[in-house]
Amino acid sequence: MKTVSENRSFGGMQGVYSHESSACSCEMTFGLFLPEEARHVPVPVLWYLSGLTCTHDNAMTKAGAQAWAAQEGIALVFPDTSPRGEGVANDDAYDLGQGAGFYVNATQAPWAPHFRMWDYIAEELPALIGSEFAIDMDRQAITGHSMGGHGALTLAMTLKDRFVSASAFAPIANPTQSDWGTKQLGAYLGDDRAAWQKHDSSLLMIEHGFDGPVLVDQGTSDQFLDLLKPETLAEAMVKRRQDGVFRMQKGYDHSYFFISTFMEEHVAFHAEHLYA
């Protein structure tokens, strides 16, 4: 693991690190915020999965999460959204290939050898940060935005007992029924729609639900409402009798101005359960 940068932030440290990923067969970069408490004791961790086109950097610099994580004594991890590099397949579209890993393990050419973001987030990166930093891996929570909200919810519902709480900002909520989903799931997983269903949080919500509490925020002025399909997830949460809150936030759009506005409440929500 190499240190790319470390900047003091809110009494703690915002680091950026890179490492050779076996899951993705390329060098991967991630951001990690450690609050001051981590100098003395292992701290709980909140995962933040980012959306289409983002790297590890966007949320780390624009979501304003460090202020609240420092206050609560929680680490934040900001993974990249896909494998990257010259030897990694790509597409001219912003929503396929590099920057658009969709948190799945690709089975189809040309994506299969590198695009294994599910294994990277579910297995490899937790093992790495658990061994390299003062993080208590028995206390994890997860959130994300857009494609990252999709990733957060699907990982939370699938990895039983991994996360104590799950939240999302404007998640891609029903990808098997949206152009943000059918395109990527088709490319990465092929035509077998049964494989797609494991990566649709509305379907997983109906089938499994999540054992902990769920918080979802969605702006009413989001320019991508037709692609996100929040109503399907809201309906599924209620049908499931899921312990959870789905909030429509009047006038907010899909941007980091929306995310940063509600970040304090998401961090506090997770902190309540991480420190329960």
Added chain:
Amino acid sequence: MKTVSENRSFGGMQGVYSHESSACSCEMTFGLFLPEEARHVPVPVLWYLSGLTCTHDNAMTKAGAQAWAAQEGIALVFPDTSPRGEGVANDDAYDLGQGAGFYVNATQAPWAPHFRMWDYIAEELPALIGSEFAIDMDRQAITGHSMGGHGALTLAMTLKDRFVSASAFAPIANPTQSDWGTKQLGAYLGDDRAAWQKHDSSLLMIEHGFDGPVLVDQGTSDQFLDLLKPETLAEAMVKRRQDGVFRMQKGYDHSYFFISTFMEEHVAFHAEHLYA
């Protein structure tokens, strides 16, 4: 004036606007955050002047100021750092020309016709925002980072009775004695060092001081300490018996991770005086 974008943020609105500037003879862009209160009554305003290489956008997206401005009921204005465009002079260096206006009125070719950032910030932009938005121009305060800290302090000390309070993050504090200063002041103002002295906050502090309170934060691990010369300003503040606080912040560097960490305290400091 044209609306470039408007995003709902912390109950208020983060806008970006452009206009034909007479001071700079080109189109200029600025960011403006209005808290919810501005729907009903004119609110006080805090100016944030940015540093070298920045546009209006950097602080608006990375400094985390909107959270605190919303809490205090204060507008934020984020001007650009120089004139821009194809017809505007430039230099290959990051610290001269576009992105490096240094908050002066250039008198020398090729800069003179456009590089009039002093007049833009002191006269034109206040008149524009005072007429177009619900801002109480009798209650203004100013802050900034690096080159923008230099701009904030020099404007505050020169424009008597304009600002109730002034602060800075890692300001270029003694530009007449630094490579961050002699290069730009020489290029924009020529060889007459008497003209430079009006743009050196350490010299102005000795000569005038500031009628209101001053807050300065400087990281001890700032990679540009030799260029910023904070010791000269700290000495001048004490010699002047200036109402003010100069804080060395252990381990912090020159980045937005430093700025965002202390933004809450700067906004609260200004709010105390804007609402006095």
